[in-house]
Amino acid sequence: MIQTKMKKNKFHSFFWLALSIVWALTGISCGRDKVIESYHPFPGGIWQRYDIVKFEIPLAKTSKPVNVIFFVRTGPQFSQDHLPFNMVMNTPSGEERIMEYDLEITPGKEALKAGGQQDTERTMVLKRGLLITGGGKLQLEIENLVPRMKLEGISGIGIRIVAGTE
Secondary structure, three states: OOOHHHHHHHHHHHHHHHHHHHHHHHHHHHHHHOOOOEEEEEEHHHHHHHOOEEEEEEOOOOOOHHHHEEEEEEEEOOOOOOEEEEEEEEEOOOOOEEEEEEEOOOOHHHHHHHHOOOEEEEEEEEEEEEOOOOOOOEEEEEEEEEOEEEEEEEEEEEEEEOOOOO
C-alpha cells in the first residue's frame, strides 16, 4: 500500500514537471517570433485630413530588439503616388520620437492585376531595433499630411511589432 502511494506521488510529480517544461518551451518558442498588430479601419475608405489615428500597444519587457512597422491598406480608388504622414512615438521608457515620412505608393498596380477588387498593403519600417527594457505601452500617433480634406481609397492603417535586429 505504501509503495503504491509512493509510485503515484512520483508519477504525479513527474507528470507536472514534464507538463511545466513543455509549457515553458512552447511559450519561449512561440514568443520569439510573435507578431503584434493593431489596425484602424476607415469607414467608407476615407481618411479625413485632421483625423489623427492613435495606437496604444502593450509590450512586455524583452531582451531582444523589435521593429515597429507601419502598414496601409489601399483599394483601387486610391489615386496618390505617395502617402505623406507624421508619426509621434512614445516608448514605454518615456522616449518621444517625431518624424515625417513619405510612403511611396504605385496606385493600384497590384489591385489591377487582381481584378481591381482587392485591397493592397504597403509597409514601411518606422523604427528598427527598438529595445523594450521595461514593459509598458508603446504609443503612436499617425497624422495624414496629404493636402486634401479627405483621402479616398484607404481601407485602414496599422502598426506591426515584429522581432528585429539591432
